[in-house]
Amino acid sequence: MDLVPFDRNKKDKFLTLNAEQQALAHISTAVIGAGNVNNYTRTNGRLRVNPEESNVISSRNAGRIEQLYVKETGTSIRKGQALFKGYSEQLLTLQQELLMTHKQAEQFTSDTRFQDIFEAAKQKLLLYGQTQQQLSSLLRSGKASPYITFYAPSSGVVSELLITEGQYVAEGDALLRLEGYHSMWVEADIYPREASLVKEGQKLTVFANGNTEQPLQMEVQFISPAYQESTQLLQLRGTIANPDNKLQAGMPATILLPQTSSIESLSVPSNAIIRSGKSSHVWIALGKEKFEPRIVETGAEAFDRTAITSGLKAGDNVVISGAYLLYSEYVLKKGGVVN
Structure with missing residues (x-):
C-alpha cells in the first residue's frame, strides 16, 4: 500500500500521512497515562459439560418401549415434551x-x-x-x-439414546441422557506454585477456543487437594456462562492466573508494540500528520496491555492501531528497520 512518498536519503525517522492516508491505514491513537498492570501467567485448559445440567432419564417401572418420539442424539428437547410411549x-x-x-x-x-x-x-x-x-x-x-406417555423433566440436548422401539426395560434402566449447555465447566492442570495464586470463589479471566477478543469470567469452584496420579499437577475447575450455547465441550481454553499484585506503570495496548529483532518500539503521533517510531523497554504483560518501563512518558500520543502498517511502510521507504 503506497501511503506516502519517502526519500531514502533523508535521515529523519518520521513518516508524514494526511487524514485520508490515515483513514486508509485505519490508524488511531490514544494518550497514555499511568495505571495498574496486572501480571498474569497463562495456563491451558478445556471446556467440559457441566454435570449439574445433565439429566439421566431412567425407567421408573418394568415394561416395553412402544413408541419413541425422539430417535437420534443431538435433538433439542423442551421441558414437558413427549419422549416415548411405554407399555406397562x-x-x-x-x-x-x-x-x-x-x-x-x-x-x-x-x-x-x-x-x-x-x-x-x-x-x-x-x-x-x-x-x-x-x-x-x-x-x-x-x-x-397400559400405554403411558413419558415427558421430559427438563430441557436439554439428547447426548445418549440407550433404547429402541420394542425394547423391554427393567425398573431403573437408563433410557437417555439430556445435557444442558447454559453453563460450561472449565478444567485446567496447574502446578502447586500456581495453585497458591488462586483460591475458591476467585474470579479469573478465560479465553475460549482462542478468542482473545471476548474474555469470559470464571469463578473458581474447586482446586484438587492431591496430585493427579503419576503427575505433579493439581486440577483447577470453574464455571462460565454460555447463554447463547456457542461454547462446546472439548473446546480449548486459556486461563489467566494472577502471578503478582498489580504494578503502577505506564502501559499501552499490547498490539501497539512492534517487536523486531532484539528491540521493541511504538509509534508516536507528533502532530496531526507526523508519526515517529520510539524505542521502548517493556515490563509486565497482561492479556491485552503491556507495561512500558522506559522510552515513553505520560501524555505521549501512541498509535494503538495501524502500527504494523506504519512499520512496514517505514521499512519499505527507508530501507531499514527501526533502531
Missing part, C-alpha cells in the same frame, strides 16, 4: 387402584381413611413419572390404560 402392566394395575380408591373416597366422604388411601395411590403414580395432568385425565375418563 404395573402402571395399569396402579391406575386401576387409583380409580378404585377414588370411588371409595367419593362414596365415604366422612371417613378420612379412604381419602388417605386415595392420596397414597395418587402419590405412587406420581413417583412412577406420571404428571398431575395425566392423573386428572385418568380420573375424568375413568379408563385405565
